[in-house]
Amino acid sequence: MEQTKEFSGFIGGQKRSERVAVILAGGEGSRLKSLTRSIVGDDRPKQFCPILNDRTLLDETRRRVALGIKPENTYFSLTEKHERFYKRQLWNTRAGQLIVQPENKGTAPAILYSLMRLALHSPDATVAFFPSDHYFSDDEAFMRNVASAFGAVELDPGSIVLLGIEPEKAETSYGWIEPAQTFFGEVSRSISRVNRFWEKPTVGVAKRLMAEGSLWNSFVMIGRVDTFLGMFRKHLPDMFRMFAASSQLFGTPQEMAVVSSIYAWINDINFSTEVLERSASELLVMRVGDVAWSDLGEPQRVLGTLQGLGVRAEWMQALAA
Numbered sequence: 479m480e481q482t483k484e485f486s487g488f489i490g491g492q493k494r495s496e497r498v499a500v501i502l503a504g505g506e507g508s509r510l511k512s513l514t515r516s517i518v519g520d521d522r523p524k525q526f527c528p529i530l531n532d533r534t535l536l537d538e539t540r541r542r543v544a545l546g547i548k549p550e551n552t553y554f555s556l557t558e559k560h561e562r563f564y565k566r567q568l569w570n571t572r573a574g575q576l577i578v579q580p581e582n583k584g585t586a587p588a589i590l591y592s593l594m595r596l597a598l599h600s601p602d603a604t605v606a607f608f609p610s611d612h613y614f615s616d617d618e619a620f621m622r623n624v625a626s627a628f629g630a631v632e633l634d635p636g637s638i639v640l641l642g643i644e645p646e647k648a649e650t651s652y653g654w655i656e657p658a659q660t661f662f663g664e665v666s667r668s669i670s671r672v673n674r675f676w677e678k679p680t681v682g683v684a685k686r687l688m689a690e691g692s693l694w695n696s697f698v699m700i701g702r703v704d705t706f707l708g709m710f711r712k713h714l715p716d717m718f719r720m721f722a723a724s725s726q727l728f729g730t731p732q733e734m735a736v737v738s739s740i741y742a743w744i745n746d747i748n749f750s751t752e753v754l755e756r757s758a759s760e761l762l763v764m765r766v767g768d769v770a771w772s773d774l775g776e777p778q779r780v781l782g783t784l785q786g787l788g789v790r791a792e793w794m795q796a797l798a799a
Contacts, residue, residue, distance in 0.1 A: 495635075495702065496603040497628055499547040500592045503536050503564065503610040504557040504582050513777045525610040526563040529780060536567055539610045546621040547606070553577055553596070555588045580738040586747035590710050590717065591737065594725045596703050604631050606700045613783050615770035623766045626667050627700040630764070637762050638701035638709075639669065640754075642693025644767040648684035652773060653677045653695035653750060655763050656687060664691050666767035672758045677750070693763060696771060697750070713756045717744055 507514060507524035514527045525536045533541075543552055553575045556564055561578075568576065577592050589607065596603060606624055614620040627639040642655045644666075654677075657670035675695065676687060710718045720743070724736040754761070772783045 495632060496551065496600055497547055497606070498551040498553065498596065498600060498603045499543050499606045499608060500553045500555055500577070500589075500596075501536070501539050501543060501608050501610050502555045502585065502588060503539075504555050504560070504579055504588050505611075506582055507611070509776050510774070510780070513780060522563045523560060524774065526560065526567065529774065530613060530784065534567060535612075535774065536564070536610050539608055539612070542614065542617040542621065543606075543608055545618055546625050550575075553592060555579070555592050557582045578734075580734065580741045583741055583744055584746040585749035586710075586714060586752055587717065587741065587744060589706070589749050590714070590721055593703055593706050593710070594721050595728060597707065598725065598728055601703055604628055604700065604702050605706070607698065609697050609773075611774050612696065613772040613774055616768070620766070620769045620771075623667060623764060623769070624698065624700065627764050630669055630762070631700055631702065635702055636705055638699060638705055638757075638760070639762045639764050640672070641696045641698040641700075641766050642763045643696050643769070643771040644765060645688050645692070645694050646770065648681060648688050649694065650681055650684050651678055651776065651779075653697075654679060654684070654687050654692050655695050656690070656692045657763050657765070664765070666765055669762050669764050672761040672763050674758050675750070675755045677755075693765060694771065695750075696766070696773075709753050709757050709760075713753050714747065717747065720744075 503525045505523060505525070510524045511521065514524050514529070515521060517529065518527050525539075526534050528534050530538065540549075540552070550572070554564070554568060554571065554577065556576055556578045558578050558580050577595050579588060579591060582588075593605070596605060606628070623641060627641060630639050631637055640655060642657070645654075653675060655675060656673045658673045660668070660670045676683065676692070679687060707718070720740050724740060727733055727736050772779055774780050774783065
């Protein structure tokens with residue numbers, strides 16, 4: 479297995495920035511609840527369940543990310559009420575690496591809170607965000623794509639690179655990224671400007687997008703901390719100001735109280751619709767063509783992934799009994 483790489487050194491005369499990761503593991507997994515309840519017998523979210531094998535999806539994500547980013551540079555966006563589930567899995571993780579939300583209010587607050595925490599001690603870092611409920615057919619190959627995206631951002635520090643997966647079918651339940659047309663746009667690991675996003679298109683639109691070279695949105699994205707914060711400042715200014723004004727208390731005993739007051743005030747906010755889609759013309763997308771991928775968000779997708787792997791998990795046998 480490829481070992482975690484050291485990312486010191488220089489690129490084009492510029493010292494590489496610190497590379498960090500945030501694993502997004504604070505969601506409720508509501509669409510998969512009927513399946514996960516059958517697997518584990520309680521209401522824990524899917525990221526804390528052993529679905530594909532005897533390791534939880536969170537464990538699988540940690541193992542994957544560790545192929546390219548030091549474990550001590552990996553942070554976890556969590557939700558307080560799930561502590562009984564993540565405490566055991568993250569027992570060997572420093573408390574400072576756990577970014578615990580008082581409640582789940584969508585992906586935008588989770589990402590902004592994580593960025594604000596990172597900005598306290600690593601303001602110049604380049605950060606990769608990883609959902610905790612995805613399957614990749616080849617973890618090492620996928621992390622080589624992530625490393626390439628880090629390199630692209632280090633050459634162009636103002637950029638944010640999304641990883642787009644070459645589609646296997648005209649999937650209507652995924653988000654799609656339509657790249658701008660470029661000469662090398664259909665070469666694996668090529669980078670293009672984003673033309674626009676399509677969220678859960680119709681069958682007809684999905685077929686057209688696939689034929690025209692559009693990509694599935696993996697929601698894995700890489701950019702500098704300050705570049706991400708700039709998008710929040712521009713598109714969600716009220717929420718940004720609240721977090722920024724409170725950040726002086728982060729790392730103190732008052733942190734949870736002040737963050738709780740922010741979360742009590744804000745509504746659920748989706749990062750894709752409220753930030754990414756509004757920033758489309760400013761974003762880049764890297765074509766990932768050497769890895770199969772699945773977002774394990776729905777029961778049929780989980781079963782289809784297992785069938786494709788030729789795996790019959792223990793919980794499937796128990797359900798069939």
